[in-house]
Amino acid sequence: MGNVTEFMLDELRLLRSAQKLSQDEFGRRINYSASHVSAVETGQRPPTADYLTAVDGAFGTGGVFCRMLTRLAKLDNAPVWLREWIECEQEATTLRWFELAYLPGLLQTERYARATLSGGRFTADEIERNVASRLARQAILDRDDPPQLVVVIDGGILTRPVLDAPGLMAEQFDLLIARAESEHVQVHVVPRDTGMYLGLAGQFIIAEFTDGRRVAHADNQLNAQITEAPVDIARLARTWEIVRNEALPRRQSIELIKEVAKTWN
Known part of the structure; x- marks a missing residue:
């Protein structure tokens, strides 16, 4: 890009x-x-x-x-390493997203986004810039031609509390349920009793474009990697299929999310 x-x-x-x-x-x-x-x-x-x-x-x-x-302006709020991926998000027709630790950024409230960035990894200014960038990225889901967003999350994400933040998770679940019931968003949950599965190796996203091209994103504590290498994409696509098969179907996932939401209210 x-x-x-x-x-x-x-x-x-x-x-x-x-x-x-x-x-x-x-x-x-x-x-x-x-x-x-x-x-x-x-x-x-x-x-x-x-x-x-x-x-x-x-x-x-x-x-x-x-x-x-x-x-x-939206890109300028983002860290330099993330700007290339934001361009991918804006142009993609489909996003397949697996998350192990947090809800995907496109589905986060402002308070939840800030909580995921707190704890000492970023300065206060960096946190505010990253939160602003993350919220701005969510606009792709509200445009006339949104991408199809297919999300698989580890079930532990739903029950992990944010300490000293009353009401945060209830607010976050309201947004998550609203998004999950949108036609262009699918959220699937891997049950907590699944045991060890391939997704425990870490987060990744695969973006697909109108011309059939695919780009993948994965990050860790130190950096983010964006790749178009066919071998890497093929490996992640196989991982996606395996992880997706561990998750509940869409309707059952929404029902589970609504049940867990009651515990946060």
Whole structure:
């Protein structure tokens, strides 16, 4: 995936070139100086919302540059290592997600997300940036063409308390149930009495795209790995099938989640 900022600057330059305008002529069309246009195109000045609104208005681009800025803002809240994966999430048609320790980030409330990041691994500023990024990523589930999200979680996640946070789990279960009952979201639970199974090796996600391409994500305490290597994808796909077969069907999983939710209210 390319850098989103560079992509937007390339598109601005291509637009001006397609219109056969000098920087001075382009600037006059959007009421900015030629030096300002030059500074934006070379990355010396950020393309602000006002600047991009003027471009969209002057050239009838349908708001595309403002939308690019919104996406960029979401990415800028994310850690550098996560930005490539966020691009994958936004473009994927299907996400197959296994979680061992926490609920998936796309299904977390703000308080739950903050709790998963607390404990000393991150600074206070890093926690706030990561929480903002995680919540912004959830917008893909509410758009007109959301990806199909298929989640398998270890049953222990449902009963693990967040200490000194009254009401947090009840709030989280309300969101989890609402999401799980959406047409484009499936949540499956591996029962706690399953014993040892292949998923205990750790979390992973497989993203699929319209062209059939697949990208996988896995992380640990130190780093995250994103791979398109066919051998790695094939191994994770086999693991997914094995883990998925250990989980309850969708309807039974929702019933289990609702039963556990009663214990948190």
